[in-house]
Amino acid sequence: MKVYLDNAATTRLDPRVLAKMKPYLTDKYANASAIYFPGQQAFLDLRQAKKTVAKILHGEPDNVIFTSGATESNNFIIKGVARANRDTARNKIIISAIEHPCVREAADELKHEGFKVEIVPVNQEGIVEPAALEKLLDKKTILVSVMAVNNEIGTVQDIAALAAIAHRHGAYFHTDAVQAVPYLNLDIQKMAIDFLSLSAHKFYGPKGVGLAYINRKIKIRPLLAGGGQEDGYRSGTYNLPGIVGLAAALELAYRERGVYLKKVRSLRDYLWKKIQKEVPEVRVNGSLTRRSPANLNVMFGYVEGEAILIDLSSKGVCVSTGSACSAADLKSSYVLRSIGLKDHFLNSNIRFSLGRFNTKAEIDYTVNHLRNTVKRLRSFSPIK
Amino acid sequence: MSLNYTKKTIDNFLKPKNIGSIKKPDGYAQIGNMVCGDQLDFFLKVEQGKIKEVKFLSFGCASNIATASVLTEKVKGMTIVQAKKYNWQKIVGELGGLPQQKVHCSVMAVQGLKKAIEDYENRQATEKKSTGEKSIEKKSIGKKSTGKKSARLKK
Numbered sequence: 001m002k003v004y005l006d007n008a009a010t011t012r013l014d015p016r017v018l019a020k021m022k023p024y025l026t027d028k029y030a031n032a033s034a035i036y037f038p039g040q041q042a043f044l045d046l047r048q049a050k051k052t053v054a055k056i057l058h059g060e061p062d063n064v065i066f067t068s069g070a071t072e073s074n075n076f077i078i079k080g081v082a083r084a085n086r087d088t089a090r091n092k093i094i095i096s097a098i099e100h101p102c103v104r105e106a107a108d109e110l111k112h113e114g115f116k117v118e119i120v121p122v123n124q125e126g127i128v129e130p131a132a133l134e135k136l137l138d139k140k141t142i143l144v145s146v147m148a149v150n151n152e153i154g155t156v157q158d159i160a161a162l163a164a165i166a167h168r169h170g171a172y173f174h175t176d177a178v179q180a181v182p183y184l185n186l187d188i189q190k191m192a193i194d195f196l197s198l199s200a201h202k203f204y205g206p207k208g209v210g211l212a213y214i215n216r217k218i219k220i221r222p223l224l225a226g227g228g229q230e231d232g233y234r235s236g237t238y239n240l241p242g243i244v245g246l247a248a249a250l251e252l253a254y255r256e257r258g259v260y261l262k263k264v265r266s267l268r269d270y271l272w273k274k275i276q277k278e279v280p281e282v283r284v285n286g287s288l289t290r291r292s293p294a295n296l297n298v299m300f301g302y303v304e305g306e307a308i309l310i311d312l313s314s315k316g317v318c319v320s321t322g323s324a325c326s327a328a329d330l331k332s333s334y335v336l337r338s339i340g341l342k343d344h345f346l347n348s349n350i351r352f353s354l355g356r357f358n359t360k361a362e363i364d365y366t367v368n369h370l371r372n373t374v375k376r377l378r379s380f381s382p383i384k
Numbered sequence: 385m386s387l388n389y390t391k392k393t394i395d396n397f398l399k400p401k402n403i404g405s406i407k408k409p410d411g412y413a414q415i416g417n418m419v420c421g422d423q424l425d426f427f428l429k430v431e432q433g434k435i436k437e438v439k440f441l442s443f444g445c446a447s448n449i450a451t452a453s454v455l456t457e458k459v460k461g462m463t464i465v466q467a468k469k470y471n472w473q474k475i476v477g478e479l480g481g482l483p484q485q486k487v488h489c490s491v492m493a494v495q496g497l498k499k500a501i502e503d504y505e506n507r508q509a510t511e512k513k514s515t516g517e518k519s520i521e522k523k524s525i526g527k528k529s530t531g532k533k534s535a536r537l538k539k
Contacts, residue, residue, distance in 0.1 A: 302443065303443065304418075304421055304422065304443055304444050304445050304448070306421075306445035306446060307397070307444065307445050307446050307448075307449065310389070310394070310397060310445070310446035311397070311398065311446075314394060314398060323421055323445070324420060324421035325421045325422065325444070325445035325448070326445070328485060330421075330485065332421065343419040344418055344419060346419070346421075347418060347419075347420075347421035379403075380400070380403045380404065380440075380441050380442060381441065381442065381443050382414070382423055382424075382425040382441035382442070382443055383418055383423070383443050
């Protein structure tokens with residue numbers, strides 16, 4: 001059996017999305033910047049995609065800037081807003097302790113440019129407390145960036161509350177909402193946020209396309225110099241197949257949201273119940289209540305995460321881990337460290353992320369092998 | 385990060401050889417720690433200068449387990465002198481290669497084994513000394529070599 005439980009890493013392209021994309025890979029290949037008819041038609045299709053996206057986000061089509069993915073969107077927004085709004089009075093940005101590496105690294109670049117970067121901590125549940133953010137805010141703060149749903153532990157932040165605090169101090173607010181579709185209602189108006197990033201392949205869309213939702217009233221410097229597409233905000237030929245795919249995938253995700261959420265939640269809860277029943281000495285990382293219904297991050301005492309992962313992989317089950325052994329830099333997960341996980345438990349964690357195509361039979365199969373795997377590895381662990 | 389383990393590595397991870405501990409080992413060592421994500425414990429039984437038995441316990445990733453499995457399989461039956469010469473490059477060769485960031489696992493396994501051999505040699509030295517100076521035996525030998533001594537006496 002093949003079981004894919006790594007939907008937070010990427011998802012399988014929805015066949016209906018592929019069908020919408022196909023004409024743009026074959027017949028409708030014209031450059032949307034060209035002024036002959038097929039080019040103009042492509043431009044209209046681009047506009048339509050922006051309208052579709054804007055409707056779901058309760059925003060303006062003009063504020064939707066298509067990018068190559070969330071890494072670009074986050075870099076564009078964080079560096080672009082910081083650099084464009086820097087002056088003698090304002091030179092600081094704040095990010096949370098559990099941001100994706102693309103946010104952390106972008107902030108680090110700014111640090112080297114002389115910006116002050118502050119990290120707002122999370123509590124043991126993996127939540128940014130509004131009071132903790134308030135403490136760091138001052139008149140010097142240009143931008144606050146806090147992710148909506150964490151990629152490792154799935155914890156959900158109160159974006160509206162955090163944005164309100166940032167605004168009260170005159171700072172702009174960005175959220176990396178990559179893991180939030182369709183779990184949260186991403187209403188720009190209601191959340192009252194300025195910037196948001198999305199990536200299509202996290203919600204059954206194609207890879208290589210994302211978006212940056214911006215506030216045109218706020219200065220932002222482009223990341224890419226070139227032909228001036230996207231009103232100069234993002235140069236580079238419009239990726240029509242990807243853009244059409246993103247819009248279609250986002251539309252489907254929210255249209256089918258109710259059924260989808262119910263399904264992943266019941267599977268996730270079933271998975272956790274079954275793990276607790278079958279495998280001793282386990283613990284969930286991060287809040288179980290303020291959490292994406294698709295995410296489960298579990299600590300398996302006395303065994304190493306990568307070993308569990310590779311063993312499961314040999315049985316056809318795909319999961320992920322934050323253990324040092326699996327990381328290119330051989331460092332364990334900073335997200336797990338930031339929620340106060342003790343050193344001895346940092347390398348024993350597995351992330352299961354569920355999705356649209358999972359079934360109950362797959363969960364049974366997974367836990368069956370998981371139980372054997374953990375039992376086997378514990379049998380020769382020097383740590384008891 | 386790409387992680388292309390060879391089939392042999394996966395086989396040695398899924399069915400590791402020489403897993404377990406030895407009750408009264410002639411040599412023992414622990415290397416690494418679980419904070420770094422890998423720890424190995426080696427146990428040796430030595431007879432007439434040859435490794436009669438070698439076992440290990442692991443808290444570690446697939447390659448940590450696989451490298452220790454291959455290493456123990458290879459040095460079993462070797463003389464202490466031969467075993468000390470066994471290097472990590474040979475483990476990597478045996479496995480048909482290891483991913484770049486996993487090579488340190490083979491290095492650690494070799495270091496662990498060497499440490500266990502050192503422990504064996506230290507116990508030997510202590511023992512020699514103690515047989516020569518029986519009167520102060522209890523003072524000079526630590527707790528460590530008591531187990532070792534009884535293990536030897538059994539033989």
